[in-house]
Amino acid sequence: GLRTQALTLLDEAVRRAQVAEPTVSPALLADIHFERGLLLEEEWRAWRDLGHVSPSVLARASCPGAPPLEAGADQVDADLLLAMNFLCPDVLNRVLNDFLEPARAPRGADRRAVLEAYGAAVAAYPAHVGANVALLLDRADRGQWEDVLAGAQDFIRASRGHPYGLLLSGVALQRLGMVERAEDRFDLAMRALDEVERDALTDIRALLQPDAARRYVELPRREREAVHRLFWSALDPILSTPVNEREVEHRARASMALLRYGSVDSDAARVLLRYGWPNAVHAVGEGFGLRTVFWDYGAGPDVTFRRPARAEVMTLTQESQAHMAEIMSVLPHRYDPAASRQIRSLPGQLRRFRGSDGTVEIEVHTEVPEALVTAEHDSIQVGLFLLDPAGVRVSAIRRRIAGRTSHIDLWTPVGPEVAQAVVELYNPQAEFVVGLRSPVAFEGGTRTPPVSDLLLVEPVSPALEDVRRSADWVQPLASEIVEARDRVGVLFELYDVPAGGYRLEARVLDAAAARPVSVRPAGEEGYARAWTRDRSGGRVTEYLTVDLSGVGRGRHELEVVLTLPGRADPVVRRQTLDVR
Numbered sequence: 001g002l003r004t005q006a007l008t009l010l011d012e013a014v015r016r017a018q019v020a021e022p023t024v025s026p027a028l029l030a031d032i033h034f035e036r037g038l039l040l041e042e043e044w045r046a047w048r049d050l051g052h053v054s055p056s057v058l059a060r061a062s063c064p065g066a067p068p069l070e071a072g073a074d075q076v077d078a079d080l081l082l083a084m085n086f087l088c089p090d091v092l093n094r095v096l097n098d099f100l101e102p103a104r105a106p107r108g109a110d111r112r113a114v115l116e117a118y119g120a121a122v123a124a125y126p127a128h129v130g131a132n133v134a135l136l137l138d139r140a141d142r143g144q145w146e147d148v149l150a151g152a153q154d155f156i157r158a159s160r161g162h163p164y165g166l167l168l169s170g171v172a173l174q175r176l177g178m179v180e181r182a183e184d185r186f187d188l189a190m191r192a193l194d195e196v197e198r199d200a201l202t203d204i205r206a207l208l209q210p211d212a213a214r215r216y217v218e219l220p221r222r223e224r225e226a227v228h229r230l231f232w233s234a235l236d237p238i239l240s241t242p243v244n245e246r247e248v249e250h251r252a253r254a255s256m257a258l259l260r261y262g263s264v265d266s267d268a269a270r271v272l273l274r275y276g277w278p279n280a281v282h283a284v285g286e287g288f289g290l291r292t293v294f295w296d297y298g299a300g301p302d303v304t305f306r307r308p309a310r311a312e313v314m315t316l317t318q319e320s321q322a323h324m325a326e327i328m329s330v331l332p333h334r335y336d337p338a339a340s341r342q343i344r345s346l347p348g349q350l351r352r353f354r355g356s357d358g359t360v361e362i363e364v365h366t367e368v369p370e371a372l373v374t375a376e377h378d379s380i381q382v383g384l385f386l387l388d389p390a391g392v393r394v395s396a397i398r399r400r401i402a403g404r405t406s407h408i409d410l411w412t413p414v415g416p417e418v419a420q421a422v423v424e425l426y427n428p429q430a431e432f433v434v435g436l437r438s439p440v441a442f443e444g445g446t447r448t449p450p451v452s453d454l455l456l457v458e459p460v461s462p463a464l465e466d467v468r469r470s471a472d473w474v475q476p477l478a479s480e481i482v483e484a485r486d487r488v489g490v491l492f493e494l495y496d497v498p499a500g501g502y503r504l505e506a507r508v509l510d511a512a513a514a515r516p517v518s519v520r521p522a523g524e525e526g527y528a529r530a531w532t533r534d535r536s537g538g539r540v541t542e543y544l545t546v547d548l549s550g551v552g553r554g555r556h557e558l559e560v561v562l563t564l565p566g567r568a569d570p571v572v573r574r575q576t577l578d579v580r
Contacts, residue, residue: 003039010036030125037117037134044114046309047105049283050291053081057099063088078284078292082304082319085294089301096282096294096302111138126158133259136168140256148172163192167255174252177431179341180243186251200264201254204231206273207333234391237335238343238433240383240398240426245340249276252339260312267316271295271303271324274333278303285309292317343424346434347479348408350423351453352442353469354495354539355413360440360447363455363469364410364423365476368403374429378403381426384410386440389419403427407478414440416447450495451562454575456480457489459545464523467543469493481578486549490519490560492573494540500565505530506546508577509557517558518547553579 013032017024052075059069065087067080084092115138121131132155139148152169159165170185190198204227205213216227232247253276257269264273278295285291288309294302301323305314316324337343348366355361368380384397394417397410414421424435442449458475466473474491482488494502506529507516518527522543533542546558555578562571 003042007036007039010039026125027128030121030128030131033117033121033124034128034131034134037114037121037131040108040110040114040117041134042310043109044105044111045312046288046291047103047109048111049281049293050103050105050285051100051282052076052103052284053095053100057095061091061095063091075286076284081284081294082292082317085301085304086319086323090299092294092302093296096296097280100282100284114138126154127160127162129159129162129164132159132162133164133168137256137260140168140171143175145172145175149176161188161192163189163197164259166192167259171252171255174248175339177341179241179245179248182252183243183248186248186255189255197258200258201251202228203254203264204228204250206264206270207231207250209328209332230390230392233393235335236391237337238341238424238426238435239385239393239396239422240381240424240433241341246335249335249340262313266313268305268314271316274328275303276334276336276339342432344432344434346423346425346436347481348423348436349456349476349479350421350436350438351455352438352440353452353493354448359416360414360418362410362412362414362421362438362440363476364408364436365455365478366408366423366425366436367478368401368405368408368425369434372425372427372430372432372434373403374427376404378427378429380405381428382408382410383422383424383426384412385422385424386412386414386418387420387422388417391420394418409476448495449571450564450567451571451573452493452495454558454560454573455491456482456575456577457491457543459485459487459489461545462522462543467491467522467541469541479578480576481580482548483580484553486547488546488548488577490544490546490558490575492542492560494542494562494564496538497536497540498565499536501532501534501536502565503530503532503563504542504544504560506544506558506560508551509559509574510554514559515550517551519544520547548577548579551577551579555579 010032014036017029017032055069055073055076058076063084066084069080070077081092115135118131118134121128122135136148136151139151149169149172152165152172155162155165156169166185166189170182170189173182173185190201205216208216216224219227232244235246236244237246250273253273254264257264257272261269263269275297278297280296282294282296283291291307291309293305293307293314296302303324304317304320306317307314346366348364351363353361353363364384372380379400380403382399382401386394388394397412401408410423418440420437420439422435422437424433426433441447456477458477460473462471462473469491505516506519507514516529518529519531520527521531521533524531527547555576558575558577560573564571
């Protein structure tokens with residue numbers, strides 16, 4: 001605890017080492033600088049992210065139910081801020097982000113002095129592990145990922161491949177979106193780490209519900225590895241790429257937790273593993289007592305910790321323990337595409353039709369977004385993936401097309417083991433992937449619905465006997481976007497239609513109201529808001545031309561309502577219309 005005296009001795013050791021430089025080991029000199037940096041960092045840690053909120057600020061912030069301000073206080077008490085965090089998190093977020101006054105660190109508690117000490121250690125002995133890791137973690141805390149990567153590369157060269165350098169370069173590559181290269185670095189590091197550290201980086205307990213985590217711990221090592229494969233396969237956010245972005249993201253988080261906190265078992269490490277890096281970090285406290293730390297993840301209450309002023313390891317506050325248990329029950333972990341390769345929404349139509357023998361037939365109609373094509377000769381990988389209820393891939397259809405392809409049409413039958421269909425377009429030269437997902441089952445989990453999805457097509461006037469999905473005149477739209485036009489076609493199927501036919505009507509829903517629209521079924525003359533169709537049989541294909549002349553620009557829901565004999569309630573099918 002005699003930090004001042006210890007720092008004086010280390011300063012003298014540095015001075016004497018410099019005088020006797022030719023006879024002093026570079027590694028020893030680096031150790032002295034490093035130990036000096038550790039002492040300085042302990043002092044600086046007490047002031048890291050620290051600030052205070054003026055009572056005058058809180059007097060202007062409305063938070064019903066919060067305890068009153070303490071009379072005569074010169075700053076707001078941490079317990080009051082904790083109460084606000086759960087009573088009015090949006091107000092607290094604004095207060096901490098806009099009005100937290102940074103604390104002035106006393107002389108000797110200077111981040112720059114800390115970095116100079118660690119920098120001197122690396123200059124004396126470039127392979128020094130502790131000093132390199134400390135410098136790289138500081139850059140990582142500030143999101144300086146290019147600098148982290150460059151520094152980690154220097155560390156790897158100087159140390160001839162130290163696994164901590166490989167881990168930190170992997171973290172930087174993952175954060176910069178170079179996921180395949182990040183995975184390679186993590187794989188190399190795993191070969192050089194000891195068994196305890198390897199287990200820490202692959203441990204998934206923090207991502208599991210408590211009962212599942214207990215069962216996981218009891219499994220033999222070989223069975224755990226099988227669990228890992230299934231677990232990560234189900235969480236792969238981008239199926240077209242050769243790497244599992246979610247698993248690589250976990251390795252990056254686990255690497256940071258291990259190097260920052262010494263393990264993946266502390267409260268802060270577990271939060272980092274589950275939810276990634278916070279958007280902002282704030283701390284409040286006085287003197288060298290406890291610090292209350294707020295991790296801001298956006299909407300909702302911050303995750304809050306307590307820690308001794310000079311300590312790194314933090315424990316959740318009682319309030320956050322209860323809050324995190326509640327969050328874990330609905331969101332045990334999350335993927336952060338902003339910290340990896342992004343997946344963007346793919347405009348398109350993924351439509352389900354009833355097949356034979358309990359199968360579902362899927363049709364996909366889309367096109368390559370312009371932003372996905374980076375050069376004239378780019379090729380795009382198209383993938384249609386079928387997943388089981390656990391999210392594990394059952395099968396995949398892949399093909400490669402020219403980037404300038406105007407229209408993409410896919411079709412496949414789907415067996416009862418498939419729960420979800422995913423379409424992705426992937427260009428390795430782009431920084432993102434576009435995708436479209438849909439459950440296979442219809443409402444209520446049925447695979448034998450009375451009516452299919454609605455398929456938007458170019459408006460035509462087909463003969464009634466020529467209305468079928470495979471007809472040459474059927475030209476599906478590439479998305480739900482309907483460019484300024486006064487008509488759109490809608491194709492769908494009805495199944496097991498009894499004698500007596502059916503009645504249909506259509507309307508458009510928007511934020512304001514539901515408005516009837518006029519339609520013209522195939523084989524009919526003129527438009528009307530409702531029609532009775534004298535058609536029956538095992539499978540009836542219906543086509544409507546929808547009059548959009550009274551529909552304004554914007555996003556709407558087209559709703560087709562069908563009243564079928566023998567059914568108490570009408571069958572309703574909805575389809576988004578983006579009128580531009």
